[in-house]
Amino acid sequence: MNIDDKTTRALAASLKYRQMRQELIASNIANAETPGYKAKKLDFEDALARALDTDEQQTLKTTDSKHFNVGGGGFNNLQPEIYEESNGIVSPDGNTVDRDQEMADMAENKIMYDASIQLLNKKLGLMKYTVGSDR
Amino acid sequence: MDLLTSLKISSSGLTANKKRMAAITSNIANAQTTRTAEGGPYQPKEVVFGSEPAKESFSEILSGEMGENAQTVIAKEVSNSKKPPVLKYEPNHPDANAEGYVAYPNINTMEEMANMIEASRAYEANINAMNTAKSMALKDLEIGKN
Numbered sequence: 001m002n003i004d005d006k007t008t009r010a011l012a013a014s015l016k017y018r019q020m021r022q023e024l025i026a027s028n029i030a031n032a033e034t035p036g037y038k039a040k041k042l043d044f045e046d047a048l049a050r051a052l053d054t055d056e057q058q059t060l061k062t063t064d065s066k067h068f069n070v071g072g073g074g075f076n077n078l079q080p081e082i083y084e085e086s087n088g089i090v091s092p093d094g095n096t097v098d099r100d101q102e103m104a105d106m107a108e109n110k111i112m113y114d115a116s117i118q119l120l121n122k123k124l125g126l127m128k129y130t131v132g133s134d135r
Numbered sequence: 136m137d138l139l140t141s142l143k144i145s146s147s148g149l150t151a152n153k154k155r156m157a158a159i160t161s162n163i164a165n166a167q168t169t170r171t172a173e174g175g176p177y178q179p180k181e182v183v184f185g186s187e188p189a190k191e192s193f194s195e196i197l198s199g200e201m202g203e204n205a206q207t208v209i210a211k212e213v214s215n216s217k218k219p220p221v222l223k224y225e226p227n228h229p230d231a232n233a234e235g236y237v238a239y240p241n242i243n244t245m246e247e248m249a250n251m252i253e254a255s256r257a258y259e260a261n262i263n264a265m266n267t268a269k270s271m272a273l274k275d276l277e278i279g280k281n
Contacts, residue, residue, distance in 0.1 A: 015275075019137035022271060023205045026141040026264045027189065030148030030208040032257060034184040040204050082204050099260055110267050117274050124279050 003127065009075045010052055011120045017044035017080055018113045024082070025106045028097050035093035039102070044080035051075050138275075140189050140205060141268035147189075147207035148261035154210040155182040155254045159247050166242040169230040177240040178215035185211035216241075 021042045031037040062068075090096050158180040168177035186206040218241040226235030 016137075019141075019271070022264075022268055023137050023141045023144065023189070026144040026148075026261075026268060027205040027207070029260050029264045030144050030151070031184070031186045031206055032260070033253075034186045034208055037186050037206070099257075103260065103263065106264060106267055110271060113271050114274055117278060120278055121280070 006052065007123055008120070010048065011116050011123070013044075013048055013051070013075055013078060014116045015113065015120075017042065017048070018109055018116065020044075020080070021109050022106070022113075025102050025109065028102050029099060029106075031095075032097040032099045032102075033095065035095060037095050037097065039085040039097045040082060041085050042080055042082050044078070047078050047080050051078050138268050138272040142265055142272075144189050144205060144207050145261045145265035145268065147209065148264075149258060151182075151184055151208045151210040152254050152258045152261065154213065155184075156251065156258075158182045158213055159251045159254060162240075162242050163244060163247050163251075165240060166244055166247075167239065169228070169237055169239060176220045176238045177242075179218060179240055179242050180213050181216045182213050183211045185209055 021044075024040050024042050028039045085096055089098050162179050165177040171177050186208055188203040189205040189207045220238035221241050222236040223239055224235055225231055225237045228237045231237050
């Protein structure tokens, strides 16, 4: 068992991007009444799935060190997407924040964040058990 | 750290809404004020919100993946509303003009009350966002603690 394996790196990436998402949601809620402010969203799930390459379809196999890494590219070049929400409600002053939607997204994000931490703890617990910790 | 930036953004929302609340209460309290230090009736106050990148220095913006996407809110200006005063015919009033009209501030108390509820809801939403960021940060400390 490797401490820096796929699971740990995926969970770490998930924690990082959920923190960023929380930041964006806080920004959207704070600016819910700023004229001209556009609601921003973060999409990282697709990028993470590509990096994990769960179905092994999206990455070209590299059998030689000189081969280019095409496709998923692993965790090092994860590219989450930050975009402006375009299908939301637009108020007369040009603001596109839907505060209720943001609150729901925030609740979901929080639950998934806690879940990731719990999984990470399970993983670490498993390792502790393997190395025979007496705790 | 990202969660601390979240806290900063939410606290900017609280400050902005507090300023807005101050303007609203001032308007309600002075709805009938016909005499001010500047002369004339009370001028209704209006708060204008604007946004600013949460990260201040250039290096912070450059190093962070968020760039300028996370924005704090600021109450940009507390300006006097451009609404003209309402004239009421009260010839016996001490502030009446030569024709017997008194200039009252153009304040709709109902409108101010509605704005107040909106400000209060916005404040609550920011508090909620702040609590979420806080509990996420506290949850971080539980990693590896089992």
